Amino acid sequence: MKAWHFFWHSDSAWSWIVNIMVAFVLIKYMIYPLLGLIMGTGFPIVAVVSESMEHGLHNGVICGQQVVGFKDSEDNFWKICGGWYENKGITQTQFRDFPFNKGFYKGDIIIVWGTKPKNLEMGDVLIFQGHKPQPLIHRIIDKEQLNGKYYFYTKGDHNSDILPNSIESKIPEEKLLGEGVLRVPYLGWVKILFVEAVRPLGINIVK
16 A cells, blocks of 8 residues: 555656656567557557758758858748659659658657558658668668668658768668658657666767
């Protein structure tokens, strides 16, 4: 009875700490795996930890270009970044019909749906395993099938090009973790701030 009162009714600092720890265990070992089973992927929810899909300036730069007086809008994004896509045969009209056509931001959460490689199309947002522990979240700009196996090419909307010397220049289907289907703003900052706080203990954020 004392333990029950301590857990549910006490306002002490220790009670709050215990509540947070219990919530963490429930989310990590019960809720998250259950969501993964429902969504068909081991990563049903991912936090965006880099600026690579943003459509605004980061340190005064967008798509590799230093820009002064940039206002965040669809047309302004296309004026700076659209040439790269047009060279790949992707028009602004096509891009407008892509999922997350206005990008998303560091600190957002993306809900992920497990899907078959054959169902993924150009413009979809792909979550895939790169060469580092945390997955990458970029947009499909091409897809091919070789010997019955699918390969994907992706690019971050904010980036000037496909990342050099990276897996995203030819992603095999076994590296796919799912497709981004829904954006929840800001909630990912909980994870980001926590990881930043414990970084000296050896936990790193991969961008």
